[in-house]
Amino acid sequence: MAKDDLDEFDVDITKCMHCGACVGSCPVNAIYLNEVVLEFNDNCNMCKRCIKVCPVGAIKIAGGR
Amino acid sequence: MPEYDVVVVGAGPAGSMTAKWAAKGGAKVLMIEKRQEIGSPVRCGEGISRSWLDSVGIKLDAKSVAWQVKGAKIVSPNGTKFTLSEKMAGNEVGLVLDRVFFDKLLARDAVKAGADLQLKVSAVGLLRSGNKVTGVKVRSFGETKDIKCGCVVGADGYESQVGRWADINTSLAPRDITSCFQYRLTNIDIDYDYCEFILGAKAPGGYIWIFPKNQDTANVGLGIQLTKLKDPAEVKKYLDKYIQGDPRLKKGKALEMVSGAVSICAPIDKTVADGVLLVGDSARQIDPITGGGIANSCKAAKIAGEVLAKAVKERNFSEKSLQRYEKGWRDILENGLYRNWMAKEKLVTLSDDTLNKVINTLNEVGVEKMSAFAILKAIEKRHPDLVKDFQEFL
Numbered sequence: 001m002a003k004d005d006l007d008e009f010d011v012d013i014t015k016c017m018h019c020g021a022c023v024g025s026c027p028v029n030a031i032y033l034n035e036v037v038l039e040f041n042d043n044c045n046m047c048k049r050c051i052k053v054c055p056v057g058a059i060k061i062a063g064g065r
Numbered sequence: 066m067p068e069y070d071v072v073v074v075g076a077g078p079a080g081s082m083t084a085k086w087a088a089k090g091g092a093k094v095l096m097i098e099k100r101q102e103i104g105s106p107v108r109c110g111e112g113i114s115r116s117w118l119d120s121v122g123i124k125l126d127a128k129s130v131a132w133q134v135k136g137a138k139i140v141s142p143n144g145t146k147f148t149l150s151e152k153m154a155g156n157e158v159g160l161v162l163d164r165v166f167f168d169k170l171l172a173r174d175a176v177k178a179g180a181d182l183q184l185k186v187s188a189v190g191l192l193r194s195g196n197k198v199t200g201v202k203v204r205s206f207g208e209t210k211d212i213k214c215g216c217v218v219g220a221d222g223y224e225s226q227v228g229r230w231a232d233i234n235t236s237l238a239p240r241d242i243t244s245c246f247q248y249r250l251t252n253i254d255i256d257y258d259y260c261e262f263i264l265g266a267k268a269p270g271g272y273i274w275i276f277p278k279n280q281d282t283a284n285v286g287l288g289i290q291l292t293k294l295k296d297p298a299e300v301k302k303y304l305d306k307y308i309q310g311d312p313r314l315k316k317g318k319a320l321e322m323v324s325g326a327v328s329i330c331a332p333i334d335k336t337v338a339d340g341v342l343l344v345g346d347s348a349r350q351i352d353p354i355t356g357g358g359i360a361n362s363c364k365a366a367k368i369a370g371e372v373l374a375k376a377v378k379e380r381n382f383s384e385k386s387l388q389r390y391e392k393g394w395r396d397i398l399e400n401g402l403y404r405n406w407m408a409k410e411k412l413v414t415l416s417d418d419t420l421n422k423v424i425n426t427l428n429e430v431g432v433e434k435m436s437a438f439a440i441l442k443a444i445e446k447r448h449p450d451l452v453k454d455f456q457e458f459l
Contacts (some may be wrong), residue, residue, distance in 0.1 A: 021245075024328070033277075060297065
């Protein structure tokens with residue numbers, strides 16, 4: 001996917017508990033919690049599993065797609 | 066000459082136990098932890114059995130144990146309880162930990178054994194020369210540096226990166242992932258002598274747990290299988306709904322919130338590579354039925370540490386050398402993990418109606434021991450139809 005699409009992923013830092021549920025569930029290793037802050041890279045294939053697994057709903061796609 | 070023989074990434078129970086047993090055996094060990102405090106934030110229900118602690122050399126101190134219980138209650142969807150007393154359950158139930166202290170206790174044991182320990186150091190990649198892993202790249206307080214070593218241990222938990230960097234397949238299918246949320250609730254009115262496991266559609270494909278921390282406080286949480294989730298933030302909503310509907314918990318206030326995910330998969334194919342070894346959650350060694358990982362992690366970690374100490378003496382961190390760990394942990398854990406994964410695959414399909422019948426039957430026939438096998442055997446005696454899908458276990 002294009003790097004631009006990644007900008008559409010939106011992590012609500014007021015909701016994120018930094019638990020790593022999305023990181024360990026990502027099938028393509030596109031999310032990192034290396035320094036306790038979530039980062040996405042361009043491996044992302046928009047499977048949206050991270051959105052589903054997040055216990056508090058902190059990840060969404062901008063524009064509500 | 067590398068600075069360290071072994072660098073352990075992650076200072077949870079798996080990391081500290083690996084570091085301790087490797088250092089005890091003469092290895093020069095560094096353990097790094099990305100967080101600013103060991104044991105915090107807690108990501109755990111904290112209930113464990115006590116039967117295995119001696120075998121891995123853990124001597125609990127007073128602060129590490131928050132509470133001791135007499136047994137466990139399994140609760141059916143209609144609210145019927147089946148009680149496993151301490152006598153029936155043997156050593157299988159018993160302790161609710163305080164992970165903030167427990168994890169530090171294990172880290173202290175590692176340091177006492179000779180391991181070096183650094184906090185707020187994040188692993189960000191592996192160092193390689195050709196195919197061989199020669200160390201780990203870390204970042205700490207804005208600076209990046211290389212640490213050379215013979216073997217990198219991935220004890221980096223559910224979100225493990227070390228395994229992925231080493232091309233070890235740790236990826237999980239959605240049905241093998243449980244999404245969890247927990248409150249530490251105070252001002253509640255529970256039977257504090259028992260850990261409770263509540264089954265059924267209130268926590269689809271998982272369960273609700275109530276693990277007492279003292280007379281009026283407990284870890285109240287739930288896990289739901291990822292395939293059973295539809296909307297974002299549903300896990301927290303399921304828990305809030307349950308708490309509101311349970312008169313014992315309704316007035317409770319949260320002292321702490323915990324979220325996380327747990328693997329409930331079959332054993333993965335491979336946990337070692339040239340110069341890399343995975344242990345604990347990162348090696349997917351969690352019990353697929355209970356979601357409990359501390360006991361398995363510590364058992365595997367002791368073996369890992371002992372194998373690493375030997376590998377240091379032989380100066381051989383090849384995959385072949387580390388196979389002794391692969392074989393060692395599989396000898397004690399693999400069959401149980403596989404059996405429980407198969408059982409989990411069946412359990413998640415049971416309707417509330419069937420679960421009610423199962424708990425009723427358990428109350429009628431009783432169970433000698435707390436194991437999936439003993440429970441299925443007991444049910445088979447009275448109602449073979451309820452366990453017909455589980456024939457391969459019996």
